[in-house]
Amino acid sequence: MTRENVSPRQLLGTVVAVQANFYRVQMDEVVRSKESEIIAGFSSLSPSSLTPAPILLCTRRTRLKKIGQQVMVGDRVIVEEPDWAGGRGAVAEVLPRHSQLNRPAIANVNQILLVFAVADPPLEPIQLSRFLIKAESTGVDVLLCLNKCDLVSEQEKQQINDRLLAWGYQPLFISVQNHININQIATYLQDKITVIAGPSGVGKTSLINSLIPDINLRVGEVSGKLARGRHTTRHVELFEMPTGGLLADTPGFNQPDLDCSPQELIHYFPEARERLAAAHCRFSDCIHKDEPDCAVSGDWERYQHYLEFLDDALSHQNQTNQQADPESSLKLISKGKGQSQYEPKLESKKYRRISRKTQLQDLQELYRESED
Numbered sequence: 001m002t003r004e005n006v007s008p009r010q011l012l013g014t015v016v017a018v019q020a021n022f023y024r025v026q027m028d029e030v031v032r033s034k035e036s037e038i039i040a041g042f043s044s045l046s047p048s049s050l051t052p053a054p055i056l057l058c059t060r061r062t063r064l065k066k067i068g069q070q071v072m073v074g075d076r077v078i079v080e081e082p083d084w085a086g087g088r089g090a091v092a093e094v095l096p097r098h099s100q101l102n103r104p105a106i107a108n109v110n111q112i113l114l115v116f117a118v119a120d121p122p123l124e125p126i127q128l129s130r131f132l133i134k135a136e137s138t139g140v141d142v143l144l145c146l147n148k149c150d151l152v153s154e155q156e157k158q159q160i161n162d163r164l165l166a167w168g169y170q171p172l173f174i175s176v177q178n179h180i181n182i183n184q185i186a187t188y189l190q191d192k193i194t195v196i197a198g199p200s201g202v203g204k205t206s207l208i209n210s211l212i213p214d215i216n217l218r219v220g221e222v223s224g225k226l227a228r229g230r231h232t233t234r235h236v237e238l239f240e241m242p243t244g245g246l247l248a249d250t251p252g253f254n255q256p257d258l259d260c261s262p263q264e265l266i267h268y269f270p271e272a273r274e275r276l277a278a279a280h281c282r283f284s285d286c287i288h289k290d291e292p293d294c295a296v297s298g299d300w301e302r303y304q305h306y307l308e309f310l311d312d313a314l315s316h317q318n319q320t321n322q323q324a325d326p327e328s329s330l331k332l333i334s335k336g337k338g339q340s341q342y343e344p345k346l347e348s349k350k351y352r353r354i355s356r357k358t359q360l361q362d363l364q365e366l367y368r369e370s371e372d
Contacts, residue, residue: 011027012027014077015073015091016238016239017237022059023091024056025079025091027055056088072100072107073106073237077092080092101195104248110140115147116144116145118156119148129302133260133269134256135197137264137268146174149174150175157173161173166301176203176210179210182207186241186243194246196250211242258309258316272300
């Protein structure tokens, strides 16, 4: 990780966890100068003069709160008034972010490590595709990792590999239990901030425990009834890798929300991007569903996934538009004296009282039927 353009006398660190109104900040390498001042990041000094970087529990300066500056996990921050003995400090400034994820809320992420299992629970293509689309929408690199490869045959692994290559991804097959390709993953994570994500029960927490043996996170079992894992991660936290880099465990979830626009969705499919690069649709606003002369619609495997996700994106767009337009769900009621206010619209005829005339007609109809 490169050092930011700040004064050499400023103390830099990375926020590794947020706890209520406190921030755990892992400080950069710290040295002590001849004047007994704490100075961070002098690259000209020899490694022997460096001391292990501590973690300080910091508050946020009132000035940052007043200007609405949020402090996120992964933020690079300047810390003032460090109390090295007490392990305390204050976040004085948040440096510019080069990336930001909202769910989970992490800044300066370099890549997403997407973990799935090839068995126990079984690999579900539509679920994997949904996670891949969500990861692609963040704009950061995606590394696909398939755990429990020891539970399937070599032929099955080859079939899965060929299928995902057609999707545009080169998967890495691992087994946490048998320690297969774990060192290779550590190489990919070195000197980067990586978010590990995937459905519950695929071995994310076990993988972190294998990569960072000292943290001993709690591991959940796979539910036999649902063939899905039980959620064990409750909050976002960055853990330091022994080989360098930071790894973020995220709360597990089975169906990530797709909140992109219908026009953006197609660009999150690598195989569709190749088609769009080779040809153009007739219409500039084509959503690649029923339009003629579409360059994307065709016989690629995930096209049906795209159509399903497109319906979700269109539904999300409609809901967003309705929330933005109060008249779509509210009606304007006049209150007299030139005043008016919005009230919720009731569903048509659902809450309307049946008129006495209609009730009488229904009774007469029943009476005639009983006589017949």
